Amino acid sequence: MASPHEAIKENSMILQKEMLGNLFKELANTKFSEKKVVYTFVPGNLTELILSFDMLPVYPEINALQSGMRKKSVEYIREAEKIGFSEDVCTYVKCDIGMMLKGNIGPTGESIPPPDLLLLSYTGCFTFMKWFENLEQLYPGVPIAMLHTPYQEDGFISQEQVNYMKKQLIEDVIPKMEMVSGKKFDINRLAEMMHKSAIAEDLLVNILETAKHKPSPIDAYFAGVYYIGPIFTAFRGTQEAVDYYKTLYEEVNERLRLGLGPITPEGELKKEKFRLVVEGPPNWTNFREFWKIFYDMGAVIVASSYTKVGGVYDLGFRHDPSQPLESLGKYCMGCYTNMNLPQRVDLLSKYVKEYSADGFLINSIKSCNSFSAGQLMIMREIEQKCGVPVGFIESDLVDPRYFSYANIKNRLESYFQMLDQRKMIIEQELVNHV
Amino acid sequence: MRSLEQIIQQCSELAFDLHFKHAVNWKNHDASRILVGYLPIYFPREIVHAMNGLAVGIMGTGDRKQIIKGDAYYQSYICHLPRGIIEMALDTNFENFDGFIFPAICDCVRNLSGMFKLAKKGKFQRYFDYPQNFNPSIGGQFYIQELQKIVDDIYKINKVTLDTEKANSSISLFNYNRQLIEEIYSIRQKYPWRLSAVESYYMIRSGLAIPVEEHNLILEEVVEALQKDRGEQMDNIRVIISGSFCEQPPIGLIKSIEMAGCYIVDDDFMLGSRWLCKPVDDTSADPLNALANSFITSSTFSSAIYDENNSKGKKLVQLVKDRNAEGVIFSAASFCDPALLDRPNLQKACDESGIPHINFQYHENTGQFKVIKEQAGTFSDSIKLWA
Numbered sequence: 001m002a003s004p005h006e007a008i009k010e011n012s013m014i015l016q017k018e019m020l021g022n023l024f025k026e027l028a029n030t031k032f033s034e035k036k037v038v039y040t041f042v043p044g045n046l047t048e049l050i051l052s053f054d055m056l057p058v059y060p061e062i063n064a065l066q067s068g069m070r071k072k073s074v075e076y077i078r079e080a081e082k083i084g085f086s087e088d089v090c091t092y093v094k095c096d097i098g099m100m101l102k103g104n105i106g107p108t109g110e111s112i113p114p115p116d117l118l119l120l121s122y123t124g125c126f127t128f129m130k131w132f133e134n135l136e137q138l139y140p141g142v143p144i145a146m147l148h149t150p151y152q153e154d155g156f157i158s159q160e161q162v163n164y165m166k167k168q169l170i171e172d173v174i175p176k177m178e179m180v181s182g183k184k185f186d187i188n189r190l191a192e193m194m195h196k197s198a199i200a201e202d203l204l205v206n207i208l209e210t211a212k213h214k215p216s217p218i219d220a221y222f223a224g225v226y227y228i229g230p231i232f233t234a235f236r237g238t239q240e241a242v243d244y245y246k247t248l249y250e251e252v253n254e255r256l257r258l259g260l261g262p263i264t265p266e267g268e269l270k271k272e273k274f275r276l277v278v279e280g281p282p283n284w285t286n287f288r289e290f291w292k293i294f295y296d297m298g299a300v301i302v303a304s305s306y307t308k309v310g311g312v313y314d315l316g317f318r319h320d321p322s323q324p325l326e327s328l329g330k331y332c333m334g335c336y337t338n339m340n341l342p343q344r345v346d347l348l349s350k351y352v353k354e355y356s357a358d359g360f361l362i363n364s365i366k367s368c369n370s371f372s373a374g375q376l377m378i379m380r381e382i383e384q385k386c387g388v389p390v391g392f393i394e395s396d397l398v399d400p401r402y403f404s405y406a407n408i409k410n411r412l413e414s415y416f417q418m419l420d421q422r423k424m425i426i427e428q429e430l431v432n433h434v
Numbered sequence: 435m436r437s438l439e440q441i442i443q444q445c446s447e448l449a450f451d452l453h454f455k456h457a458v459n460w461k462n463h464d465a466s467r468i469l470v471g472y473l474p475i476y477f478p479r480e481i482v483h484a485m486n487g488l489a490v491g492i493m494g495t496g497d498r499k500q501i502i503k504g505d506a507y508y509q510s511y512i513c514h515l516p517r518g519i520i521e522m523a524l525d526t527n528f529e530n531f532d533g534f535i536f537p538a539i540c541d542c543v544r545n546l547s548g549m550f551k552l553a554k555k556g557k558f559q560r561y562f563d564y565p566q567n568f569n570p571s572i573g574g575q576f577y578i579q580e581l582q583k584i585v586d587d588i589y590k591i592n593k594v595t596l597d598t599e600k601a602n603s604s605i606s607l608f609n610y611n612r613q614l615i616e617e618i619y620s621i622r623q624k625y626p627w628r629l630s631a632v633e634s635y636y637m638i639r640s641g642l643a644i645p646v647e648e649h650n651l652i653l654e655e656v657v658e659a660l661q662k663d664r665g666e667q668m669d670n671i672r673v674i675i676s677g678s679f680c681e682q683p684p685i686g687l688i689k690s691i692e693m694a695g696c697y698i699v700d701d702d703f704m705l706g707s708r709w710l711c712k713p714v715d716d717t718s719a720d721p722l723n724a725l726a727n728s729f730i731t732s733s734t735f736s737s738a739i740y741d742e743n744n745s746k747g748k749k750l751v752q753l754v755k756d757r758n759a760e761g762v763i764f765s766a767a768s769f770c771d772p773a774l775l776d777r778p779n780l781q782k783a784c785d786e787s788g789i790p791h792i793n794f795q796y797h798e799n800t801g802q803f804k805v806i807k808e809q810a811g812t813f814s815d816s817i818k819l820w821a
Contacts, residue, residue, distance in 0.1 A: 084778035088769045130775035148566035199541035341548025
C-alpha cells in the first residue's frame with residue numbers, strides 16, 4: 001500500500017475533482033457570465049430543471065461537508081454559535097451560516113456568489129425548511145420558491161401526491177425560475193436532460209450493484225460518496241455525468257474482472273474480511289481516519305443508506321423524459337430520508353441479504369434527527385429480520401468536537417472481533433455438518 | 435358552584451393522568467366510540483369528534499413517569515418527548531387507544547410515527563403532513579386530502595361517516611373552546627395575578643384529555659370565576675414565553691419563572707389549542723374545506739410552519755406589544771431543532787425592537803430549577819431597575 005499521507009486516486013476521482021473545480025470556477029465567474037445562481041438541497045434536488053434555465057445550482061450541505069473535509073467547519077460552526085445558534089442543532093446549518101458570515105468562500109478558495117433564487121425543495125429533512133428561513137434572513141429580498149415534498153407516510157407514492165408536486169412545480173416553482181432567469185420554460189430541453197439522467201442512473205446502479213460480488217470491487221460508503229457526487233449534485237442531466245459514470249463503470253468492471261478489491265486512499269484492499277451494510281451519513285471532519293479504521297480491518301461497506309439520500313435508484317426509479325414534471329415529483333418523494341421507517345427497514349434488510357453482508361452498522365449522527373431518530377429501533381428490527389450482528393457508533397457530520405477517534409476505534413474493534421468469532425463458529429458448524 | 439381551587443385541582447389531575455382514565459371511561463360508554471391520540475402541536479380535533487371519537491393530546495410524560503425502556507430507543511442527543519411516548523406505548527398507557535396521529539412538526543415526531551408502525555401500536559398510525567404551501571388551491575387541497583385519510587382511518591374502525599351537520603356542530607364546539615381560552619388569556623393579560631400561568635396551564639391541558647363539551651363547561655366556570663378579583667398584584671414584570679410548543683416544560687419550571695418575579699402573559703405551551711386565530715366556518719357544506727381554509731389563512735405563527743416572508747420575528751414583537759409585555763423568555767426543549775433554529779432570528783427581531791430577552795433550554799423531566807429561577811429573577815430585576 002502507498003504512504004498513508006498520499007491518497008491513491010482513481011481516474012474517475014480525478015475526473016470528478018475537475019468537474020467540481022470547473023463548477024466552482026463557473027460559480028465564481030457569474031458576475032461576468034451573468035448566470036443566475038440557485039441555492040437548493042441535494043435530497044430531492046431539481047438539478048435538470050435548474051440547468052434547463054441555464055442557472056447554476058449551489059448546495060449548502062455540500063459546501064458544509066467540503067468545509068468539514070477541509071477542517072474549516074469548526075471555525076464556521078463557532079461563528080454561527082456566536083450569533084445564537086444552539087450547540088444542539090444541525091451542524092450543516094451552522095457550518096453553512098458561519099461560512100456565509102465569513103465571506104462564503106468555496107472549496108476552491110473562490111467566493112461563492114449569493115443566490116438569485118432560494119429553491120427550497122425539502123425532502124425528508126424538516127431542518128432544511130428552518131435552514132432556508134435562516135438563509136432568507138441572510139439574503140433579504142431574494143425570491144424564494146417552496147416545493148413541499150409529502151412524506152411517504154403510507155409506504156408508497158400516491159397519484160394525489162404526484163399531482164400535488166406537479167401543481168406546485170407548475171404554479172409556483174417554474175414561474176419563479178422563469179422570472180429569475182428571464183427565460184421561458186422549455187419542457188423539451190428538460191426531457192432531453194432527463195434522458196441523460198436516466199442513462200447515468202442506470203450506470204450508477206450497475207456500479208453500486210457490483211458490490212454483490214465477492215470480493216466487492218467497490219466500497220459503497222466511503223468511496224460511494226465519491227460515486228454519487230456528480231449524480232446527486234450539479235451534473236445530473238448532463239453529458240459530463242454520463243461520461244463520468246461510463247469511466248467509473250469501466251474502472252469498476254476492470255477490477256471486477258481481475259477479482260480485485262476496492263481502492264482505498266492507501267491503495268487496493270488486498271483481502272476482504274468483512275462485508276457490512278452501513279446506515280447513516282459519514283463523519284466528514286475525520287473522513288480518512290474514519291475510513292482507515294475499516295480498511296485496516298479488511299472491512300468493506302457493500303451497501304449504504306447514505307448513498308441513497310439523493311435517490312434510491314436501485315429500487316427502480318429513473319427520471320422519465322416522457323413525464324418530466326411527474327417524474328421530478330416522484331424523484332423528490334422517493335429519496336431515502338423521505339421513506340418511512342418500515343420502508344427503511346425493508347430496504348436495509350434487502351441490502352443485508354442481497355449483498356451477503358456479515359453485519360449491519362449504524363453511524364449515528366449527533367445533529368441529524370432525520371437519520372438518527374428511530375435508528376435504534378431500525379437496528380433491532382434488522383437484527384431480528386436478518387440475524388446478523390449489529391453495531392452502533394456515534395459521531396457528527398461536520399463538528400469535529402463530536403468525533404472521538406479512540407471511542408469509535410474501540411467500538412469498531414470490538415464489533416469486528418464479534419464478527420470474526422461468529423464467522424469462525426459458522427465455518428466450524430459447516431465443517432461439522434459436512 | 436365549585437370554587438376555582440376545586441376546578442384547578444380537577445384540571446391538574448386530568449392534565450397529568452398518563453393513563454387517560456377519563457377518556458377511557460368516556461369510550462367505554464359506547465361501542466362505536468374511539469380514542470385517537472395525537473402529538474403536538476396542532477390537529478383539527480373536530481373531525482374525530484364528529485365521527486364519535488375523542489382526540490386525546492399526548493404531550494409527553496413530563497416528570498411524571500420514570501423512563502427506562504424509552505431511553506433504549508433513543509440516543510442522548512434526541513429530545514426527551516419521544517422517549518416518554520415510546521415508554522407509554524410499550525407500557526399499558528395507550529392500550530385503549532385506537533389510532534395515533536403524528537403532526538408534521540419535526541423529524542423526531544415524523545420518525546416516531548414509523549416506530550409506532552413498526553411496533554404496531556393502535557389500528558392506525560398516521561403521519562399528518564401539514565402543507566407548507568399556503569395557496570388554498572394547492573396547499574389547501576393537499577390538507578383536505580390529509581384530513582380525508584384520517585376520516586377513512588376512523589371509518590374503518592367504527593363505520594361512522596363524516597356527516598356535514600355533525601361536523602359543523604363539532605366545529606362550533608371547538609370554536610367556542612378556543613374563544614373561551616382566549617378569554618382566559620385576555621383576563622390574565624389584564625389581571626395576571628388572578629390566575630397563575632401554572633393554573634392556566636392545567637386548565638388548558640386538561641382539555642386535551644376530555645370531551646370538548648365538558649371542557650367548555652369547565653372553561654365557562656373559570657371565566658365566570660375570574661370576573662372577580664383573586665390573588666394579590668405583585669411587582670412583577672410581564673413576559674412572554676416562546677419555544678415551548680412541543681415538549682412541555684415541567685410545572686416546576688413554569689412555577690420557578692413566576693416565583694422569580696415574572697407574570698407570564700402569553701406563551702406557546704398549549705399552542706395546538708390556540709392554533710386557529712379566527713373561528714372556523716361552522717355553516718359550510720364542506721366542513722373539511724372549512725377546516726383547511728382556516729389552517730391556510732388563520733394559523734398562528736409557529737416554528738413548525740414554513741414562513742415564506744419569515745415574519746415570525748415581527749409577529750412575536752407584535753404579540754409583545756399586544757400583551758403589553760416587557761420581555762421575552764426563550765425557553766426551548768433541548769435538541770428541539772424547530773425552536774432552536776428559529777431562536778437567533780426571533781432574538782434579532784427582539785433586539786431590533788428593544789425588547790429584552792433571555793433564553794434557556796430544558797427537558798420535560800428537568801428536576802433542578804435553581805439556575806433558571808436565578809436567571810429569570812435577574813432578568814426581572816434588570817427590567818424593573820433599568821428598563
